[in-house]
Amino acid sequence: MNKKMFSVVLAVLMMAVCVSGVFAQDAIKIGGTGPLTGGAAIYGNAVKNGAEIAVEEINALGGLQFELKYEDDAHDAEKAVNAFNALLDWGMQVSMSSVTSKPAEATSELNMEERVFGMTPSASSTAVIDGKDNVLQMCFTDPNQGSASAAYIANNGLAEKVAVIWKNDDVYSKGIYDTFMDGAEEFGLEVVSDTTFADGNDTDFSVQIADAQEKGAELVFLPMYYTPASLILAQADAAGYDPIFFGVDGMDGILTMEGFDASLAEGVILLTPFNADSEDEKTAAFVETYQELFGEVPNQFAADGYDVVYALAEACEAAGITPDMSAEEINDALIETFETFTFNGITGENMTWSEGAVNKDPKGMIIKDGAYVGLD
Amino acid sequence: MKRKNMNKYISFALIIVAYAVMMALSAAGKTTRSMQGMLVPICAYIVMAISLNLTVGILGELSLGHAGFMSMGAFTGTCAAIMLTDSVPSAGLRLGLSMVIGAVFGGIVGFLIGIPVLRLKGDYLAIVTLAFGEIIKSIFNNLYLGFDKYGLHLQLLSEKGIKLEEGGRMLIQGAMGISKIKKISTFTAGFILIILTLFIVYHLVESRYGRAIMAIRDNRIAAESVGVDVTKYKMTAFVISAAMAGAAGALFAQNYSTITANKFDFNTSILILVLVVLGGLGNITGSIISATLLTILPEALRGFATYRMLVYAIVLIVVMLFTNASGTKILIDNIKARFGGNKEEEEQ
Numbered sequence: 275m276n277k278k279m280f281s282v283v284l285a286v287l288m289m290a291v292c293v294s295g296v297f298a299q300d301a302i303k304i305g306g307t308g309p310l311t312g313g314a315a316i317y318g319n320a321v322k323n324g325a326e327i328a329v330e331e332i333n334a335l336g337g338l339q340f341e342l343k344y345e346d347d348a349h350d351a352e353k354a355v356n357a358f359n360a361l362l363d364w365g366m367q368v369s370m371s372s373v374t375s376k377p378a379e380a381t382s383e384l385n386m387e388e389r390v391f392g393m394t395p396s397a398s399s400t401a402v403i404d405g406k407d408n409v410l411q412m413c414f415t416d417p418n419q420g421s422a423s424a425a426y427i428a429n430n431g432l433a434e435k436v437a438v439i440w441k442n443d444d445v446y447s448k449g450i451y452d453t454f455m456d457g458a459e460e461f462g463l464e465v466v467s468d469t470t471f472a473d474g475n476d477t478d479f480s481v482q483i484a485d486a487q488e489k490g491a492e493l494v495f496l497p498m499y500y501t502p503a504s505l506i507l508a509q510a511d512a513a514g515y516d517p518i519f520f521g522v523d524g525m526d527g528i529l530t531m532e533g534f535d536a537s538l539a540e541g542v543i544l545l546t547p548f549n550a551d552s553e554d555e556k557t558a559a560f561v562e563t564y565q566e567l568f569g570e571v572p573n574q575f576a577a578d579g580y581d582v583v584y585a586l587a588e589a590c591e592a593a594g595i596t597p598d599m600s601a602e603e604i605n606d607a608l609i610e611t612f613e614t615f616t617f618n619g620i621t622g623e624n625m626t627w628s629e630g631a632v633n634k635d636p637k638g639m640i641i642k643d644g645a646y647v648g649l650d
Numbered sequence: 651m652k653r654k655n656m657n658k659y660i661s662f663a664l665i666i667v668a669y670a671v672m673m674a675l676s677a678a679g680k681t682t683r684s685m686q687g688m689l690v691p692i693c694a695y696i697v698m699a700i701s702l703n704l705t706v707g708i709l710g711e712l713s714l715g716h717a718g719f720m721s722m723g724a725f726t727g728t729c730a731a732i733m734l735t736d737s738v739p740s741a742g743l744r745l746g747l748s749m750v751i752g753a754v755f756g757g758i759v760g761f762l763i764g765i766p767v768l769r770l771k772g773d774y775l776a777i778v779t780l781a782f783g784e785i786i787k788s789i790f791n792n793l794y795l796g797f798d799k800y801g802l803h804l805q806l807l808s809e810k811g812i813k814l815e816e817g818g819r820m821l822i823q824g825a826m827g828i829s830k831i832k833k834i835s836t837f838t839a840g841f842i843l844i845i846l847t848l849f850i851v852y853h854l855v856e857s858r859y860g861r862a863i864m865a866i867r868d869n870r871i872a873a874e875s876v877g878v879d880v881t882k883y884k885m886t887a888f889v890i891s892a893a894m895a896g897a898a899g900a901l902f903a904q905n906y907s908t909i910t911a912n913k914f915d916f917n918t919s920i921l922i923l924v925l926v927v928l929g930g931l932g933n934i935t936g937s938i939i940s941a942t943l944l945t946i947l948p949e950a951l952r953g954f955a956t957y958r959m960l961v962y963a964i965v966l967i968v969v970m971l972f973t974n975a976s977g978t979k980i981l982i983d984n985i986k987a988r989f990g991g992n993k994e995e996e997e998q
Contacts (some may be wrong), residue, residue, distance in 0.1 A: 311959050346958060351906055351913065352691060356949050357686035376910060379829065383907035401829045401908070442807075443791040443825040443912060471792065473785070473912065 301339035302590060302597045302604075304329070304583065305361035306370030307381060314499070315373065316527055317575045318346070318373045322414040323568050324579030325370065327560065332587050338557045339597065340587060345371060351380040358384050362450075366390065366609070367601045368590070371409060373499055373575070375399035375416075375445050382409040391605040393586060395578035398523075399445055403630030408609050410580045410630050412549070412585065412621065416449030422636050423450070423495065424457025425546055430520055430638070432543070433493035437467035437486030439506060441498050444472075450497035450522055466491050471502065474548045479506045483513055493518040500528040507538045518543060526574040529644060536644045545636040547621040548577040549646055557620045571645075574621070581619035589615055654939060656952050658852050661935045665848065668942075669841045676694075684949055692945045693840025694902035697847050699925040699937035701894035703852055706923070707932030710858070710867030712776040713873055715783030716922050719895035720902065721914035722759050723752030725790055727900025728828050728909065729821045741834040745904060749843065749897040756896020759786075760889045768884045783919050792909035795822040827910030828903070835905040842913040843901055844938075847894050854890065928969065 307326065308318030309528070322344040329342045343364060345357035354377030362367070369385055371394035372378035378397030385392035385408055392409045394402060398416045403409050414422070427433060431531045436458065441447035458465050466489040469482035482504065486494055494510075494517050496503050503525050520542035521528075529536050550561050550571050560580055564572040574579075586608075592615065593607040622634030639646040672689065675681045702716045731748035738744045765776050796803040798818025807824075814820070822828055854860050862883045865873040874880055903909045925944055929936030947965060951958045973976055 308717070310956065345952065348959075351908055353909075353948075356684060357952075359683040360952055362683045376827075378907050378910060379908045397986075401826075404830075443788075443911070445826045448825045473915075487656065524901070567714060612934055634730075 300597055301333075301341040302595065303341050303343070303367045304370060304586065305343050305366035305368075305523050306362065307345050307347040307354045307357040307361070307373070307377060308373030309377075310344065310346040312348040313501075314349040314374055315575075317396065317507045318349075319342075320527070320575035321370075321373045321579035322558075323564065324572060324576035325395075325583045327464070327563055327567065328580045328583035328587075331563075332583065338591055338595075340583070342583070347374075347377045348584070349374050349377060351376050353387060354381050355384065357381075362388065362390070365598070367597075367604050368586055369393075370395060370586075371402070372397055372586055375402065375443050375449075377480055378402045379385075379434075385409050389602045389605045391601075391608040393582050397448055397521075397577050400631075401481065405593050406630060408605055411632055412582045412610060412619075413523065413574075413632070414634075414636060415631055416446060417453040418631075419545060420450040420453030420497065421457035421460075423497075423520065423522060424454050424463060426545060426636075427493060427495075427520060428461035428463055432520070433491075434464055435466045435493075436463050436495045436641075437469075437487070437489065437491035437517070438465060439469050439471070439486070439494060439496055439498075440484045441476070441502065442470040442472055444498070446524060447498050454495060465470055472501065476502045477505060479509050480513070481509050482506075482569050483515055486517070487513065487515045491517055492521075493520055496521045496525065499524040500526070500531060502645075504528055504531055504534045504538075507542070508535070511538050520544065521545075523574050528569050529646075530573065537640045540643075542641045544639055544641075544646075545632060545645075546574045546639055547636055548574040549637060549639055549648055550577075551647060552620075553644055554620065560620055577619075577621050581617075581621050584619055585615075585617045585625075588617065652952050657933075657935055658848075661848055661852075661938060662845070664935065664938060665841065669837075671884075672837065674960050688945060688949060689837040690835045690840050690905040691902060692942055693837065693844055693896045694905070695922070695925065695941040695945050696844050696938050697894055697901070698922045699838075699929065699941040700844075700847050700851055700934055701891045702897065702922050703926045703929070703932065703934060704854070704887055704894075705892040705936045706857060706926055708867065709863055709884060709891075711884070711888075713779040713891075713917050714776050714783070714916070714923065715763075715779035715786075717914040717916075717918035718779075718783035718786035719756045719760060719892040720894075720899035720918070721783075721786050721790060721911060723749075723756040723896025723899030724903035724909055724914065724923070725822060725828065725899075725911075726755040727752030727896070728799075728903045729795065730829055731834065731900075731904060732819075732828075732833070735832070741832070742836075742839065745834045745839050745901075748904065749839075749900045752900030753893040753897040756890050756899065757893035759896075760892025762883070763892075764885050766886045768881060768888060778918065780919070783916060787911045787915055790822065790827070791825050794824055796820045796822070803915070808955060825910065825912075827908060827913075829908050831904055831907050831909065833905060833907060835901050840901055843897055847897075850890065850894070850933065852890075854887070859883060859886055902994075903911055924966070928966075928973070930973075942969035 308321050309315050325342055329340050332418050333339050345360055347354035347357045354372050358381045369390045369392040371392040372381045373396050375397045378394050379401045386406045394411050396413045398413050400415050403411055427649045440451040467486040469485050519542045523546050525544045526546050528539050589608055589611045593611040595604050595607055612627055625632050625634045682750045705711055706715045726747035730751040732742050734744050763782050792807050794805045796814045798814045862878045866880055926937055929940035948962050951961050954961045
């Protein structure tokens, strides 16, 4: 048998997996997992890029130093756990949890078990923070987005007859859909068309669009990521149907999507906490740096990543944390600090946290001339 | 006969030695977290690969929906474990029971699928099993199951109609799958499951059933002509394979705090098939080694950062070419000749 050869290969691989232990360091190690490859890669890379900019800026100030490492989880809970373990081996002291919801649900459990403080930029499911004292969210939770959207549509009198197209095998879409429907009932919106799609049949939306059109929906709510949304916009345009399209934060990124005719997104409204066209000094500086380095306008995920690093850095500063402290010591100090901590970032002002969820106001944006413009 | 036995002993020895080494290393605190985190998934994938090898390598029917059985076991086993939390306080026993339940449900579904599927051959069977995997995924994506003191409440498409009494909880929430799973899977449980699987598969292969199954694979008409009941033996192999996949699913799911139906999609079925093909059709030892290596490999390649999956694909191609090259085969045969004695055994 070629057992010998295999044992050699095995040994080599095991050595490769083993990473050496602790050594003296002068920077606090922040680790995060996100989809850097695969279908959701645009989110993972945006967060990573945003976080990198923040770390460089903070380190350049010369105060407390940070080191950032992102590991790929390909939007999969199993791989996210592997990635999280790899980060622990690397010596991660503070965690940025995971970028997407399901992976974050699995890794936040590890945050809790291993007592590593975590703050997720964009994993919006409530299960991420439920029952954990040391995991916070920078983004809104899914339920929050659904009810906020319904309230926004009703309060601004955008439409009375509404259609919803949602993805019934996706946690994110389902979470928002559920609370949107509750909100719609509460605020007196009439949902005339309620249609779904799933992985594998997410390229042809003619049935869903025809249903919404036939039933006279004035507004179509799209709680989904931007890839299917872009197809819906294109196919509705081809069908000569022109309602108001209303999206949530997953829609963010549609303007920079390759091969998408941005003029189709004209007039689309979405709720997002971040506006790249804002006059705000901090936001403008961030957008400029991001464009310089990565050649595109940052989306909300990049801004979330940027804000998480700043929030963690400011909290570390406030708690008097030093790089030689263990992950558990930092964890305890940060839990205490965040109880009373207020943060001003580019995705919101005066943010505070209660039971892991962030308190901040969503902003309504409308796409005009290929850019987001604030509605209020 | 002799070499077949040797293969069997090597399989058992490999598993036992690997288990002992890992336990010793972790007792000595020499293992990294990545390594420890991968132990249970490796065990689950080994069982998956061995069980699929039974269908593909030994029965000779291409199945592209093996992850469907894993999914079945994962969901039923995990639900059972959650419901038994109060009545069976011992985590080990609960895990054992949940694997048994996963295996039973895997087996039942295997039987139901087997009735229409095993009438088909070759490509047709492959396509139907593929469709089956997708159906299972769709069902779990739209299934809502709650549990309270009055028992189970099941509904499709929406959880709106499920009203739970106090103290009840939702088990399966459609696309969100199962959340807040207690992580009770252990390496030792995985090890025991592999040993059991090996025991069952080798026992089957060496028995009268195994000879009949391989006769069907090699020449169906000849087998039928000597009175072998093709449907019965095919069904036996298929159901056993599905049941083992179900147990592996229960083990796998309870290693994480959450699972969704989308985890067990077509890609996972193909991944398991890759494990089997890489290890060699009908070669159980090969399945064990390839399942271990291919689970570790993507993690070991983290150093390549963005190029990781590219390197992974290249390594896969190289390994496939290398193990199939005639030069390597001669080399392996030479090594076999030196150590293994007679070698005119079944080679596929």
